[in-house]
Amino acid sequence: xxxxxxxxxxxxxxxxxxxxxxxxxxxxxxxxxxxxxxxxxxxxxxxxxxxxxxxxxxxxxxxxxxxxxxxxxxxxxxxxxxxxxxxxxxxxxxxxxxxxxxxxxxxxxxxxxxxxxxxxxxxxxxxxxxxxxxxxxxxxxxxxxxxxxxxxxxxxxxxxxxxxxxxxxxxxxxxxxxxxxxxxxxxxxxxxxxxxxxxxxxxxxxxxxxxxxxxxxxxxxxxxxxxxxxxxxxxxxxxxxxxxxxxxxxxxxxxxxxxxxxxxxxxxxxxxxxxxxxxxxxxxxxxxxxxxxxxxxxxxxxxxxxxxxxxxxxxxxxxxxxxxxxxxxxxxxxxxxxxxxxxxxxxxxxxxxxxxxxxxxxxxxxxxxxxxxxxxxxxxxxxxxxxxxxxxxxxx
Amino acid sequence: xxxxxxxxxxxxxxxxxxxxxxxxxxxxxxxxxxxxxxxxxxxxxxxxxxxxxxxxxxxxxxxxxxxxxxxxxxxxxxxxxxxxxxxxxxxxxxxxxxxxxxxxxxxxxxxxxxxxxxxxxxxxxxxxxxxxxxxxxxxxxxxxxx
Numbered sequence: 001x002x003x004x005x006x007x008x009x010x011x012x013x014x015x016x017x018x019x020x021x022x023x024x025x026x027x028x029x030x031x032x033x034x035x036x037x038x039x040x041x042x043x044x045x046x047x048x049x050x051x052x053x054x055x056x057x058x059x060x061x062x063x064x065x066x067x068x069x070x071x072x073x074x075x076x077x078x079x080x081x082x083x084x085x086x087x088x089x090x091x092x093x094x095x096x097x098x099x100x101x102x103x104x105x106x107x108x109x110x111x112x113x114x115x116x117x118x119x120x121x122x123x124x125x126x127x128x129x130x131x132x133x134x135x136x137x138x139x140x141x142x143x144x145x146x147x148x149x150x151x152x153x154x155x156x157x158x159x160x161x162x163x164x165x166x167x168x169x170x171x172x173x174x175x176x177x178x179x180x181x182x183x184x185x186x187x188x189x190x191x192x193x194x195x196x197x198x199x200x201x202x203x204x205x206x207x208x209x210x211x212x213x214x215x216x217x218x219x220x221x222x223x224x225x226x227x228x229x230x231x232x233x234x235x236x237x238x239x240x241x242x243x244x245x246x247x248x249x250x251x252x253x254x255x256x257x258x259x260x261x262x263x264x265x266x267x268x269x270x271x272x273x274x275x276x277x278x279x280x281x282x283x284x285x286x287x288x289x290x291x292x293x294x295x296x297x298x299x300x301x302x303x304x305x306x307x308x309x310x311x312x313x314x315x316x317x318x319x320x321x322x323x324x325x326x327x328x329x330x331x332x333x334x335x336x337x338x339x340x341x342x343x344x345x346x347x348x349x350x351x352x353x354x355x356x357x358x359x360x361x362x363x364x365x366x367x368x369x370x371x372x373x374x375x376x377x378x379x380x381x382x383x384x385x386x387x388x389x390x391x392x393x394x395x396x
Numbered sequence: 397x398x399x400x401x402x403x404x405x406x407x408x409x410x411x412x413x414x415x416x417x418x419x420x421x422x423x424x425x426x427x428x429x430x431x432x433x434x435x436x437x438x439x440x441x442x443x444x445x446x447x448x449x450x451x452x453x454x455x456x457x458x459x460x461x462x463x464x465x466x467x468x469x470x471x472x473x474x475x476x477x478x479x480x481x482x483x484x485x486x487x488x489x490x491x492x493x494x495x496x497x498x499x500x501x502x503x504x505x506x507x508x509x510x511x512x513x514x515x516x517x518x519x520x521x522x523x524x525x526x527x528x529x530x531x532x533x534x535x536x537x538x539x540x541x542x
Contacts, residue, residue: 023505026462026520027462027502027505028460030496030502030503032496032497032503034497062497064496064497064499066496066499066502068453068460068502070460071453071454071458071459071460071461074500074501074502076499076500077499078497078499096498096499097499098499098500100499100500100501102453105451105452105453105454106452107440107442107443107446107452110451110452114500118499119498119499127494127497127498127500128493128494128497128498131493131497133493134490134493134494134497164451166442166446216442216445217445217481217482217483217487218483218487218491258484258487260484263486299486302468302469302474302485302486303469353467353468353469
């Protein structure tokens with residue numbers, strides 16, 4: 001409840017008349033922020049809180065500061081508070097905090113390096129996935145941008161080199177980086193299916209890379225991005241699971257087409273997972289998670305947009321019906337918990353450049369996109385369900 | 397005689413521009429303007445896009461580029477994005493937001509009106525903005541986009 005009061009206060013504070021960016025030192029120091037509150041109602045299953053009874057537990061607050069010392073040196077950081085059902089409780093965290101140094105820059109190329117906590121440049125949306133204004137809907141396509149296991153892919157503490165080429169045929173951009181992935185309890189829930197005795201921690205470095213091509217005016221854009229991570233499970237003595245490792249590589253192929261009134265987006269992701277040495281009680285050894293979606297947005301007016309999306313995701317691409325995976329759990333987990341097919345319709349209304357209202361409807365077949373942490377008992381899952389959601393977001 | 401003729405034509409066209417601009421938008425020169433110390437008189441469209449997407453942050457002499465824009469829903473901003481940069485306004489917003497909220501760049505400074513745009517660009521070294529019609533202020537220079 002105090003969270004909801006805080007958001008109400010912020011909404012008032014950031015209201016249109018006050019919503020002016022804070023800038024100092026000739027605009028070299030900028031402070032920006034956003035606040036968003038969603039309300040979610042589902043016919044069954046818990047989705048961002050107790051949605052069957054209407055959930056208000058999807059709240060996002062962020063504030064960032066950046067200082068451009070000179071054309072080469074930029075320092076920036078953002079604090080994020082995110083409440084998302086039982087997955088995240090809203091405690092503030094450092095979303096990113098980095099030093100960006102441009103080694104060279106002219107009208108033909110750019111080369112630079114970033115050091116610190118850096119958002120992983122994965123797919124079209126990962127870097128700013130928690131900023132409602134930058135998302136295509138209230139919910140990102142969950143078959144690729146899982147909220148149940150977001151932290152592992154969200155950011156890393158390390159170093160990243162970036163390079164751009166600007167030519168007549170278009171622009172090429174690439175990033176290569178290495179760092180320590182950030183894991184939390186949701187990772188354990190998502191990859192092991194429960195909160196077991198022991199700790200699941202990133203092991204060694206996570207490697208991140210991306211390559212993008214865009215036409216000169218960015219009408220057409222394609223890219224490939226990926227992150228490779230290893231997780232180490234330190235089993236507690238007497239626990240059910242043995243000490244094991246999980247290797248995962250998440251690869252996303254993306255394409256976007258921008259016209260005056262509409263935008264078409266498609267992404268495809270594949271994530272091979274290998275579980276090693278978890279002992280006789282853990283049923284899985286390897287599989288490939290797969291997800292893809294097609295999304296179209298149409299701007300009726302510059303500030304009024306409708307969006308439609310269809311997405312499918314599978315826990316194991318060689319078992320899309322989920323029957324074999326379900327059999328491995330002795331039938332405890334139903335087959336439809338191993339896939340999700342989601343149709344979404346959304347409306348975005350930018351009431352003001354600083355205020356956005358959204359409405360969204362989703363029809364789900366399957367429960368793979370759901371957080372196991374929010375829905376621990378597989379016997380209570382409902383295969384066919386739908387979601388109504390609305391959100392109000394402000395920025396400055 | 398020729399000089400005087402040319403001068404009067406210039407006067408006539410700018411007068412026509414002033415009178416007709418509000419009614420006949422496409423007929424009017426919409427151009428980049430910059431602080432008078434910016435050592436350039438023309439930029440390519442690609443260069444203009446790099447400045448406005450905040451990816452090229454310095455002028456050839458090394459000065460920091462300071463970018464000014466009108467609000468996203470301002471008619472002149474929409475025209476500027478479409479006609480000068482060949483970008484849709486929503487694309488510009490998307491690029492700025494991605495940089496701004498991932499800490500990899502900054503956003504341009506938003507000003508409330510054309511008058512404020514001219515004033516801020518005239519008084520800020522390294523500043524770039526846009527205006528409807530040629531700049532009259534001696535502290536401003538026009539940047540032709542080729």
